Amino acid sequence: MAALSSTPSSITSKLRRLDLGSGVVGVRFLGTTAAFALGEGDVVLAGHEETRVDAHKGAILSLASDGKRLVTAGDDGRVVATRLDGSSETLFEQKGRWIDHVAVATDGAFAFSVGKSAHFQPVKGERKSLDLPSTVGGLAFAPKGTRLAIAHYGGATLWFPNAQAKPEVLEWKGSHRGILWHPEARFIVTTMQEAALHGWRLPDGAHMRMSGYPSRVRSMEFTPGGRYLATSGSTEVILWPFVAKEGPMGKQPTMLAPRDVRVSAVAAHPKDEVIACGYEDGMVLLARISDGAEILARAPAGGPVSALAWRADGGALAIGTEDGAGGLIVL
């Protein structure tokens, strides 16, 4: 591993190992506590101690957080909010259906999808619903305000649930799954069923095709201020430049932390241009965009890294794997 020998620094001694018992679907920080959402329905809160919350009676399919609550959607037909104190509350329930996706707005409103319907629940007031032409592949709230981006077959829909206006449809053939807003709301990016990303520039809807991946992109995040979009799916982190007005069009991506196994998860540091890169062999590297310097955070072991999250102040990293291993590093 040439990449490592040139940068021997390692912080693996700081790694606190957690045995979570089932595959990690995702992780978020609630304050200084890492909240792990697990495939078998539990949420594990790992602060000074570990608390296990029986959030769902089935698999957790999707998760989101506003920093105070971990909101999870499950195949038990429920949307559940778990708080730092270990209490949990059912926010919505529809028996017999899967809640496929969930998203949380900064003001505490949340959205979720059931098959072809997207639902928006404001902090106060009645729930609103929108029927889409096909099953919802992903949901994301705009960085500010109440606008919901919904990925589906054939494109994405931008919905202002509080306005009467007809939702705006961004078209592009294919199945769109994950969806993400640029931090300045200048772009929308989706992960596709094919090994590619698609993007639209707002407000004119100009297309951006980002392809060349050897496998489907499952994980993507913008760096602070949205200068780069960091993505999984290749044997290195692919960074698309989004500084320019036209986004990455006509530009080459930057590659970071190359290895001989694929990147399975990425998380962008909230303050510095550093990416946490998780690989299919369980290894985690921290890589600095400016000079490519790498620090080993977790040695290869077990299954693919399926979840990564930075604490809001960037002082800690949470790691989860497909085979139920967890880790916390306080820097």
Added chain:
Amino acid sequence: MPETKPNETQPAKIPVTVLTGYLGAGKTTLLNRILSEPHGKKFAVVVNEFGEIGIDNDLVVGADEEVFEMNNGCICCTVRGDLIRIIDGLLRRKGDFDGIIVETTGLADPAPVAQTFFVDETVGAKTTLDAVVTVADAKWLKDRLKDAPEAKNQIAFADVILLNKTDLVSETELKDVEMRIRAINPFARIHRTHKSDIAIDKVLGQGAFDLDRIQALDPDFLEGGHKHFHDEDMKSVSFSTDKPLDPDKFFPWIQELTQTEGPNILRSKGILAFKDDPDRFVFQGVHMILDGDHQRPWRADEAKVSRIVFIGRQLGTMKLEQGFLACVA
């Protein structure tokens, strides 16, 4: 052709059985039977209509049959998007079940379901298509083969066919309908059933898409049946040669053929003997998607015969045969 070498360190893939059959043939009866028999196994079931299943099972999932095209230049590469998502979700609960059964609607084309298991990387890595099982109504199949292209697709695609409701027809009628099935698909295992009553091991664990289990491609049609009922639209053709093939001729030919004729070729299978190659090469395909590998060395007592089979629509027999024989080294 993608590599599909089994990796010993990986846990076994979860088998998926696709259950098809025209409306009213007895699919749901079979499904209820599979779920209720005391075999000690647990199945996750993907259905299209809730409420039909009489068995209490928390792993019954409703699907929407959303078929879409992949943007990969392969015009018949349709997949079931809902199925990809459902299997992704089910895999989070792996360990909770031993197999997945996907029931399609009576009017569904099995191809997008089957192709989903070859096109999506995660689905293909963690699950394996075990077999397409088609339930056919012994009394009405003959008529449906005339007026319903979906019914014909389901027969052509099948690895296992349950010829159901045998109590409603005479032995002569049964033989007649079996011969019609054979004219379309001479390779599927046909089981005569009444009320979808069948031993579960005849339906599950078939390994029909497992390259290691392709043993022989000897059509099992009834005497004379193949000739009597020649279906003008859908048929199977099979060619063989005892002369070794040249891989540099065969691969370009089969790739080109499936690219151009893919929409018409529903299924293909082959066992091939290449020149200077001690191993059997086996392949199988669904429309344009081909999957092949070296299987095992030819045995000393085994005739090194290359055989290839296509099931499809409007197959130009002469042209196919000439193309195949031109691959001789």
